[in-house]
Amino acid sequence: MRQLPKKKVTKIDPRKELSPYLNHQINQNKTRKKEAKKKVSASLSMLHLERRKSLLKGAGSIIGVSLLAIIGLGYYISPLANVSSVQVKGATDIPAEIVVKNSGIKASDRVLDYKFHQKTISNELAKKYPEVKNVSVDISHLNRVVLNVHEHSTIAYVREGKVYRKILSDGNIGRRKLRWSEIDQSKPLFIGYNQETSFKDDLKLFDSLPADFRDQVKVLSGSTKRKSQIILVMKDGNLVVGNLSTFKEKIKYYNEIRAKAGKNSLIDLEVGAFSRPLTASEKKAYGIS
Known part of the structure; x- marks a missing residue:
């Protein structure tokens, strides 16, 4: 029986075969460690730099505030x-x-x-x-x-004897006493008010009326026959009489009645709504010419 020839066996050292790979891995690890150290070093440097900037900024703020305080104090105690x-x-x-x-x-x-x-x-x-x-x-x-x-703005004037005082937008009366030449004569005058209650009631009603009607009023008279009555002398020479409780409601009829009544008429809105010519005594009493 013929024997087969023996095969040659090659012995391989695994360490030699793996050494290049292992060396590469070792080098990569070393490189990574170096880079990591560099990053840590850079981070620490940046941190130190930021801390230094922060300290300088804080110190600058303290110095600035201190200087301002010193300057302010010096100014305050100086002449x-x-x-x-x-x-x-x-x-x-x-x-x-x-x-x-x-x-x-x-x-x-x-x-x-x-x-x-x-x-x-x-x-x-x-x-x-x-x-x-x-x-x-x-x-x-x-x-x-x-x-x-x-x-406060002035909405009207009130006459006290021979002087006038302002009626202010908040409802109070001005302290100063004015002569006729010192007042704004385009503003209404409150005349003949001897009782504070009737004055305040008329002022409250007047302030609630439409602005276009208020602008036409020349005088509000306190010389009424009844406490509930209100009398207004208009700039066009008419006299308007009304009741405090209904006057605001009836004022809507004023322009229509005035157009029909003409000049120097009494427009009565107290009971109903009508007009008639003023008498000579009424004109004299309310200074209507």
Whole structure:
């Protein structure tokens, strides 16, 4: 029997075969570690840089605030902070010198004190003068006080003897006594009111009437026969009589009746709605020519 020849067996060292791969892996790991170290180092550098910037910024803010505080304190305790002058703006009803006098502002005081306490000034002036709605305080040129006076508008005047006082938009009466030459004669006059109750009732009704009708009124008379009665002298020379409780409702008939009545007529809206010519005594009593 013939024997087959023996095959040659090649011995392979697995370590030699794997060494290039292992070396590659080892190199890659080393590279990754180096890159990771670089990233960590870069991150730490950035963190240090950000912290340094933050510290510098914080220090800068503290220094800036401190400097401002020092400058502000230096200004406040220096003569520059004393009131050098007072200017009044917006006051038409009250003379500027009276506003300054009653504001309580003194030359020896600090301007900033009045800026911080402007509400007190406003309340004091409004308490003394009903014409004043409110007052705001500004400071100019370091030590000049500016008082901005806001006044209530005037809706009418009330006659007291030989003088007149303003009826303000909030329903109060102005403090100042005015001569005939000082009033706005296009505004209505409340004349002959001896009782506060009837005056307030007529004023409340007048304020509720349509604006186009109010503009036509020249005089409201307190010389009525009854407490419930209201008498108005119109700018066109007519006399209108009504009842406080129904006048606002009946005023819608006024223009129609006036067109038919003509000049110097009495338009009666108190009971029903009709008109007739005024008598000579009525014209004289209400100053209608």
